[in-house]
Amino acid sequence: MDFKTNLAGIPLEHPLMNAAGTCKLIEGPEGVKELARSAAAAIMVGSITLEPRAGNEGDIYYSEEHFSLNSLGLPNPGKLYYKKYLPEMAAIAYDFGKPLFVSVAGFNPHEYAVLAGLAINSGADLVELNLSCPNVWDNGSQKRIACFDLSLIQEILFQVIERVGLEAKLAIKISPFSDPFLFNELAKLIHCQNLIYGLNVVKVITAVNTFPNAISFNKGKPVITIGDGLAGLAGPALKPIALGQIRQLRGVLPESIDIIGVGGIACGQDVLEYLLVGANAVQIGTSFLSRGAKVFSEILAELV
Numbered sequence: 431m432d433f434k435t436n437l438a439g440i441p442l443e444h445p446l447m448n449a450a451g452t453c454k455l456i457e458g459p460e461g462v463k464e465l466a467r468s469a470a471a472a473i474m475v476g477s478i479t480l481e482p483r484a485g486n487e488g489d490i491y492y493s494e495e496h497f498s499l500n501s502l503g504l505p506n507p508g509k510l511y512y513k514k515y516l517p518e519m520a521a522i523a524y525d526f527g528k529p530l531f532v533s534v535a536g537f538n539p540h541e542y543a544v545l546a547g548l549a550i551n552s553g554a555d556l557v558e559l560n561l562s563c564p565n566v567w568d569n570g571s572q573k574r575i576a577c578f579d580l581s582l583i584q585e586i587l588f589q590v591i592e593r594v595g596l597e598a599k600l601a602i603k604i605s606p607f608s609d610p611f612l613f614n615e616l617a618k619l620i621h622c623q624n625l626i627y628g629l630n631v632v633k634v635i636t637a638v639n640t641f642p643n644a645i646s647f648n649k650g651k652p653v654i655t656i657g658d659g660l661a662g663l664a665g666p667a668l669k670p671i672a673l674g675q676i677r678q679l680r681g682v683l684p685e686s687i688d689i690i691g692v693g694g695i696a697c698g699q700d701v702l703e704y705l706l707v708g709a710n711a712v713q714i715g716t717s718f719l720s721r722g723a724k725v726f727s728e729i730l731a732e733l734v
């Protein structure tokens with residue numbers, strides 16, 4: 431059976447790839463090589479930030495049968511590292527005939543623009559603007575999650591386009607929206623941008639990032655030890671939420687904007703459900719972390 435697909439015109443052998451935040455666990459070009467050798471159809475690197483970040487300290491990842499929680503805090507070696515190694519990563523992906531995608535996370539619109547420019551100049555086929563990291567804490571207060579502030583999204587897109595031009599393939603990754611009206615507002619923003627520039631500026635939406643600020647206890651103590659125990663929820667519990675998000679997005683977006691589904695995919699049936707609600711491709715996070723790179727061939731075999 432043929433599961434060929436494409437994202438923003440980039441052909442993919444099938445819809446499966448890793449979610450952002452998973453490649454960097456195997457650091458650098460070696461991580462990309464492992465994914466290149468796996469059955470994943472594309473390779474996602476990042477999220478990357480301007481400055482190197484050690485990430486949060488303490489118990490920052492927890493996983494059980496029904497969900498995972500994380501408060502990693504954007505650990506990554508920063509812009510200078512990626513300036514040196516991204517071209518090599520892109521070359522590895524190219525050698526294996528796979529596209530390289532890069533997820534970027536700024537702390538303001540200028541940083542998104544600089545990082546998107548770095549990714550494109552280093553050979554990335556697509557830049558995923560991570561507008562939805564829930565886990566950045568500063569002196570006990572949480573940084574605003576960008577996707578909930580539509581004027582901030584607008585400014586980020588404006589500065590990114592100024593930097594990378596209209597040819598660059600841009601995706602945005604959002605958190606789950608519990609207010610259904612927000613989908614209309616996001617679609618309107620995207621529509622206005624398209625009118626201004628005369629083409630699809632955002633070519634792909636990745637839905638969804640982890641559900642922010644979940645908490646779970648073990649023996650009376652939060653399993654995550656930073657941010658009062660609050661952390662991003664992923665895994666099987668996120669799947670029905672993510673499927674609903676994609677169905678709603680598909681209802682308000684033009685067909686020309688593609689959707690990557692992500693949340694709790696663990697088997698071929700899960701992928702089919704994502705395709706049924708309108709996803710063009712899917713990303714695998716929690717299952718990749720627990721099962722390793724063989725997860726792509728296992729799920730692909732079930733799908734076929």
Ligand code: RRO
Nearest residue numbers: 501502503504563565640662
């Ligand atoms: O690094 C993280 O804590 C993190 C990120 Br950047 C993200 O986008 N989503 C998430 O659940 N964790």
